[in-house]
Amino acid sequence: MALFLDTSRGDSEATAFAIGDDVVRVASAHLLTRALEDNRDETLVVIDADFDLASALAIASEYRIRRPSLGVVLLRRRIDVALIAQALQAGVREVVTVDDLQAISAACKRSREVSARQLGVTPTIGQGQIVTVFSSKGGCGKTTISINLAVALAAIEKRRTVLVDLDLQFGDVGISLGLPSSPTIADAIPMAGQIDAKGVAALAHHHQSGLDCLLAPMNPEEVERIPGALVTELLQVLRSEYDYVIVDSPPAFTDTVLAALDLSDTYVLATTPDIPALKNLRITLDTFDELGYPRSAWQIVLNRGDEMNGLELDDIERALGTNIHLVIPQSTDVSRAGNRAVAIVTDKPKHPVAMALQKLASMQRGLEAEHVGAAHAPQRKSRLFRRGA
Numbered sequence: 001m002a003l004f005l006d007t008s009r010g011d012s013e014a015t016a017f018a019i020g021d022d023v024v025r026v027a028s029a030h031l032l033t034r035a036l037e038d039n040r041d042e043t044l045v046v047i048d049a050d051f052d053l054a055s056a057l058a059i060a061s062e063y064r065i066r067r068p069s070l071g072v073v074l075l076r077r078r079i080d081v082a083l084i085a086q087a088l089q090a091g092v093r094e095v096v097t098v099d100d101l102q103a104i105s106a107a108c109k110r111s112r113e114v115s116a117r118q119l120g121v122t123p124t125i126g127q128g129q130i131v132t133v134f135s136s137k138g139g140c141g142k143t144t145i146s147i148n149l150a151v152a153l154a155a156i157e158k159r160r161t162v163l164v165d166l167d168l169q170f171g172d173v174g175i176s177l178g179l180p181s182s183p184t185i186a187d188a189i190p191m192a193g194q195i196d197a198k199g200v201a202a203l204a205h206h207h208q209s210g211l212d213c214l215l216a217p218m219n220p221e222e223v224e225r226i227p228g229a230l231v232t233e234l235l236q237v238l239r240s241e242y243d244y245v246i247v248d249s250p251p252a253f254t255d256t257v258l259a260a261l262d263l264s265d266t267y268v269l270a271t272t273p274d275i276p277a278l279k280n281l282r283i284t285l286d287t288f289d290e291l292g293y294p295r296s297a298w299q300i301v302l303n304r305g306d307e308m309n310g311l312e313l314d315d316i317e318r319a320l321g322t323n324i325h326l327v328i329p330q331s332t333d334v335s336r337a338g339n340r341a342v343a344i345v346t347d348k349p350k351h352p353v354a355m356a357l358q359k360l361a362s363m364q365r366g367l368e369a370e371h372v373g374a375a376h377a378p379q380r381k382s383r384l385f386r387r388g389a
Contacts, residue, residue, distance in 0.1 A: 001022040001023070001024060001039065001042060001044075002019050002020060002022070002023050002024070002042075002044040002045070002046060002108065003023075003024050003025075003026060003032060003035050003036065003039070003042055003044070003045045003046070004016055004019060004023050004024065004025045004026070004045075004046045004048070005025075005026055005027075005028075005029070005032050005045065005046065005047045005048060005051055005056075005059075006025040006026070006027060006048050007027060007028075007048055007050050007051050008048040008049055008050045008051075008075075008098070012025070012048070014101055015046070015048065015075065015098065015101070015104060017101070018101040018102075018104040018105045018108070019044075019046050019104065019105070019108050020105065020108055020109075024039075029055055029059060032045065032059070036063070036067075036070070042070065043069055043070055043071060043111075043112060043115035043116070043119075044070070044071050044073065044108060044111055044112055044115070045059070045063075045070060045071070045072050045073070046072075046073045046075065046104075046108065047059065047072065047073070047074050047075060048075050048098070049075040049076050049077045049097075049098035053076075053083075053086075056072075056074055056092075057086060057087065057090040057092070058090075059072065060072040060074070060087070060090045060091045060092045061090040061091055063091070064090070064091030068118060068292060069115045069118045069119050069292075070115070071093040071094075071111030071112070071114060071115050071292075072091065072092050072093055072111075073092070073093055073094045073095075073096065073104070073107050073108055073111055074087055074092045074094070074095045074096070075095075075096055075097070075098040075104065076095060076096075076097060076098065077097065077098055077099075078097070079095055079096075079097055083095060088287075088290065088291075089290075091290065093107070093110075093111045093114065093291070093292075094107035094110065094111060102192075102193070102227075102229050103227065103228070103229055105229075106228065106229035106232050106233075106259070109232070110232060110258075110259065110262040110263070111262075113262060113263060114262055114291075114292050114293075115292075117294060117297075118292055118294065127239050127240065128160075128238070128239045128240070128241070128242045128243050128244055128245055129239075129243070129244055129245070129265045129266065129364065130235060130238075130239055130245045130247065130260070130263050130264045130265050130266075131149070131244060131245070131246050131247065131264065131265065131266045131267075131268060131364060132247040132249055132260050132261055132264040132266075132267055132268070133145055133146040133149065133246065133247065133248055133249065133268040133270060134249045134251075134257070134261070134267060134268070134269055134270070134284070135251055135269065135270040135271060135277075135280070135281070135284075136251050136252070136253075136280040136281070136283065136284045137251055137271075137276060137277045137280040137281075138251045139272070139277075140270045140271055140272050140277055140303055141270060141272070141303040141304070141328075141334075142248065142249075142251070142270045143167070143171075143172050143173065143176065143248050144176075144334060144338065145268065145270055145301060145303065145328070145357065145360070146163060146173070146246055146247075146248035147163065147173060147176055147177065147248075147343055148343045148344060148345045148354070148357040149246055149268070149357060149360050149361055149364075150162075150163040150211050150213075150244070150246040151207075151209045151211055151343040151345055151346055152343075152345045152346075152357055152358050152360070152361035153211075153243075153244050153246070153361050153364065154207075154209050154210040154211040155209040155210050155211070155345070155346050156345065156346070156349075156358060156361065157361055157362075157365060158210075159243040159244055159365075160241070160242045160243045160244070161210075161211055161212070161242060161243060161244040161245075161246065162204065162211070162212040162213065162214065162238050162241075162242045162244070162245055162246070163211055163212070163213045163214070163246045163248065164185075164213075164214045164234070164235070164238070164245060164246065164247045164248065164260075165185075165213065165214065165215050165216040165248050166185075166216070166231065166247050166248060166249045166250065166256060166257065166260055167216055167248060167249065167250040168185065168216045168217060168223045168226060168250070168256065169216070169220060169223050169250065170216075170250065171215065171216025171248070171250075173213055173215060173216070173248055174205070174213070174215040174216070175341075176338055176341060177207050177211075177213065177341055177343075178341030179205045179207065179213060179215065180205065181215070181218050182215075182218070183202065183203050183215075184203070184214075184215045184216060184217040184218065184222075185203065185214055185215065185216060185217060185226060185234070186217035186219070186222035186223075186225065186226060187202075187203055188200075188203055188226075188230060188234055189222075189225055189226065189230065192229070192230050192233065193233070195233050195234060195237050196237060197237065197240070197241050199237070200214070200234065200237050200238055200241065209343065209346060212242070214234070214238075226256060227255065227256070228255035228256050228258060228259035229259070231256045231259040231260055232259045232262075232263065235247070235259070235260060235263050236263070239263075244364065247260045247264070249261075253287065258291075261291070261293060264293075264297070265297060266297050266299060266364065267288070267293060267297055267298050267299065268299045268301055268360070269281060269284060269285070269298060269299065269300050269301065270301050270303055271300070271301070271302060271303065272302070272303050272304050273302060273304065273305060273307060273311050273316065278316060278319060278320065281300075281320060282319065282320055282321075285298075285320060285321070285322065295322065298322065298325075299325045299326065299360070299363060300320070300322060300323065300324050300325050300326075301324075301325065301326045301327075301328060301360065302316070302324045302326070302327045302328065303328045303330075304328070304329070304330035305324075305327035305328060305329060305330075306327075306329040306330055307330050313327075325363070326356060326359060326360055326363070327356065328353055328356040328357065329352050329353055329356065331351070331352070331353050333348060333351060333353065334353055344357070345357050345358055345361075
C-alpha cells in the first residue's frame with residue numbers, strides 16, 4: 001500500500017496509477033497523520049506537486065525521526081538544485097516532476113526497496129548481489145578496485161559476475177580492460193520498459209577473465225538521455241542473471257548513482273589516507289545515513305594505506321566514526337598491469353595488492369552466505385557484517 005497526499009489539480013489519476021497498486025488518497029496533512037497512525041506498517045508516502053513545500057518538508061523531517069523506514073516521495077512541477085538540497089536535508093527520499101510518470105513509478109519502487117532493507121527484509125534466494133563501489137572524491141582508485149573485485153569474483157571465485165561502468169561521462173572500464181567501445185549502456189535507451197535477459201546479453205562485453213561488462217557511452221550527449229529509471233531497470237535484470245553485479249560509479253550523487261545505491265546490497269566506499277579524501281568520505285557517510293543506507297552494508301576500503309602521510313589508522317577510524325574494513329597497499333605494479341589492460345588479481349595473484357583485493361572479493365562471498373541464510377530467518381532485523389581478519 002501507499003499513502004498519496006492528493007491536493008493536485010488534474011494529475012491525481014495518472015499519478016496514482018504510477019505509484020502502483022493499493023494507493024490510499026488523503027486530502028490533507030491531518031488526514032495523512034491519522035492514516036499513518038492507523039497503518040503503522042506503511043512504508044511509502046507520496047506528496048503531490050501542489051501541496052505546500054514547507055509543509056511537505058516538515059512532514060518528511062518529522063517522520064524521518066519518528067519512523068525512519070517510512071519513505072517520502074515529493075512531486076513538484078519544477079525541480080532545481082536548491083529544492084533537491086532542501087528535500088535531502090529534510091529526509092525526502094526522492095523528488096520527481098509530476099509529469100514524469102515513469103520516474104514516479106521508479107522512485108516509489110526504489111523507496112519501497114530501501115524501506116524493506118531497513119526493516120531487515122533480505123533478497124530472495126536466486127537473486128544476485130549488487131555491490132556499488134563509490135567515492136565522492138576522484139583519484140581514490142575506485143575504478144581499479146571495481147575492476148579487480150569483479151575479475152576476482154569471476155576468475156578466482158568462479159561466480160557469474162557483471163561489471164557496470166556507471167561513470168557515464170568519464171568511464172574507463174572499457175579501455176582499462178581492452179574492450180571494444182560499443183555497444184554501451186546508451187544502447188539500452190530504446191529498450192526502456194522492456195529490458196530482458198536477451199537485451200542485457202546484447203549489451204554485454206565478455207572479458208577473457210570470464211567477466212561480463214556493460215560500458216559507459218563514448219558520446220557525452222548520450223549521457224543526458226540515460227535516466228535513473230533506466231539504470232534501475234538494467235540492474236534489476238542483471239541481478240536476476242548474475243551472482244554479482246559490481247557497479248563502478250562516478251564521484252557524485254547523480255540520479256543514476258542514487259538509482260544504483262538504492263538497489264545495492266553492499267557499498268564499497270573507497271578513500272585514501274589524505275585529509276581531503278577523508279573529509280569527503282565523512283560527508284559521504286553522513287549522506288548515506290540520511291538516505292537510510294544501512295551501516296551494516298558499508299565496507300570502508302583505505303587505498304594506498306601503507307602511505308599514511310603522518311596519519312594513524314586509529315585516528316582515521318575515530319574521525320570517520322566507523323571501522324576501516326580493508327587496507328590496500330600502494331604499488332606501481334597496479335598501474336603497470338592497468339596499462340597492459342589486465343587486472344593485478346590475475347596478473348600477479350600473490351602480489352600484496354592482489355591479495356588485498358582478493359580478500360575484498362572473499363568478503364562479498366561471506367555476505368552472500370549471510371543473505372541466503374537470512375531467507376530462512378525472517379525475524380532478523382539487520383545484516384550481519386563480517387569484517388576481514
